[in-house]
Amino acid sequence: MNLSFKIFISLILSVIVGLITGTEYLPFIKWWIAPIGTMFINLIKMMIVPVVFTSLVVGMTSLGDIKKLGRIGAKTLGLYLITTAVAIIIGFGVAGVSHPGIGMEMSGAAAPTVKAAPSIMEVFVAMIPANPVQSMAKADILPVIIFALFVGVGIIQVGGEKGKRLSDFFDSCAEVCYKIIAMVMEVAPIGVFALLLPVVAQNGPKVLLPLLSVIVSVAIGCVLHAVLVYSSLASLLGKISPIKFFRGMSEAMLIAFTTCSSSATLPINMKNTEEKLGVSRDIASFVLPLGATINMDGTALYMGVCSLFIANVFGIDLTMQQMMMIVLTGTLASIGTAGVPGAGLIMLAMVLQSVGLPIEGLALVAGIDRVLDMFRTCLNITGDAAVAVVVNETEKSHTETACD
DSSP: OOHHHHHHHHHHHHHHHHHHHGGGGHHHIIIIIHHHHHHHHHHHHHHHHHHHHHHHHHHHHHHOOHHHHHHHHHHHHHHHHHHHHHHHHHHHHHHHHHOTTTTOOOOOOOOOOOOOOOOHHHHHHHHSOSSHHHHHHTTOHHHHHHHHHHHHHHHHHHOHHHHHHHHHHHHHHHHHHHHHHHHHHTTHHHHHHHHHHHHHHHSOHHHHGGGHHHHHHHHHHHHHHIIIIIHHIIIIISOOOHHHHHHHHHHHHHHHHHHOOHHHHHHHHHHHHHHHHOOOHHHHHHHHHHHHHHOOHHHHHHHHHHHHHHHHHTTOOOOHHHHHHHHHHHHHHGGGOOSSTTHHHHHHHHHHHHHTOOGGGHHHHHTTHHHHHHHHHHHHHHHHHHHHHHHHHHHHHHHHHHHO
16 A cells, blocks of 8 residues: 555545544544644654755756756746746636625624735845844745755855765755655654544534635635646646656645645655656756745635635625736735745735735635645645646756757
C-alpha cells in the first residue's frame, strides 16, 4: 500500500469518525488527538527553513549562470501572475452560475479582526532581511529566499575550489533535509487523521450546510482550474500527461488539503516534483519556494467566489469595473500574502475594501474559512508544481537550442 493511499484512507476515516462523534466528544478530541496533529505540523515546519535555504542555494549554484537565473525568474513570475488572474475569473464564473448567498441574510455577527494587508512598497521593503538569522527564526520565507539568492550568486561569483567546497556543503545539507522529510512522511497518515478529525467534529453538517453553496462553489472552481489550467500547462507546455502529473502530486495535494499551508507542504512538494515529475533539482529549488510565497491561485479563486457571495448576501450588484478591480487587486495582493493558514482573509479584506463591499461579510466567510482553506491550499501547491514542470521543459528546449 503506497503512502498516498494510506493518507487518503486516513482522510476518509477522519471525516467518518468526526461526523459520528460530533461536538459531544470534541473536548476529548482537542485534548488528546489534536496535539498529535500539531506535532506532525511542527515536524514539517521544522524542515521548512532548512530545506528552502539549502535547496535554493544549491539550485542557484547549479544554474551557474546569472542570465539563466533571470530568464527562469521572469518565466516563473509571469506564469504565476497569469494563472492567478485566471483563477479569479474562474471563481467569478462558478459563483455566477451557482449564485451563493442568494436568499441568505446577514445575521449581524461582528466581523473578525483581520490584520491589515501590506502595501506593495511594504512588501518590497520586507523582502530584504535586515537580519537573515532573525528571518529564519521567524520562518519569514520571502526574506529567506532573497538571502539564499544572494548567497547563491556570491558562491557563483567566487567560483573555483572555494566556491565548489561551499556548494558541496549546501548540497550535503540539502540531502540530509530530504532524508529527514522522508522520515516525517512515514507518519503522515497518523498526522493527517489527527489534523482533520477536530475540524470535522467541530464543523459538522449543522454548521456547514447553511454555507454549503460557498464550499461547493470553491471546490468546483478549484477542480475546474486544476483540470483546465494545470492540465493544459502540464500537457501542452510541460510535455507530461495530466494523469502522470496528478498522480505524482497526490501525496503533496493530500498533505496540503489537511495542513492548509503551502509553506508546510513545500518540502513534500519539492520531493514529489523532483522524484515523480522529473523536474531537475535546480529548477524545483527555485520555482517551488517562490511559488509557496507568491502563487495563490486557490486563494484568488476563493476571493472571486466570496466577493460575489458577500455581494449577494448584502443585495449588491457588482459592476464589470468592480470585477476588474477585484481581478487586479487580487493578483497583486497574492505577491504579499504568506502561504500560511488563514492568509486568505487578509487578501479578501483588501479586495472587499478596494471595491467598497461591506467588510462585515468576513464574519460569514470566517466561520468556514478552515474548510475553504483546504481546497485553495491544495490548488496553490498544485499550481506551483505545474509551473515548475513548464519551466523545466522550456529550459530543456532552450538548452537544446543553445547546443544546436
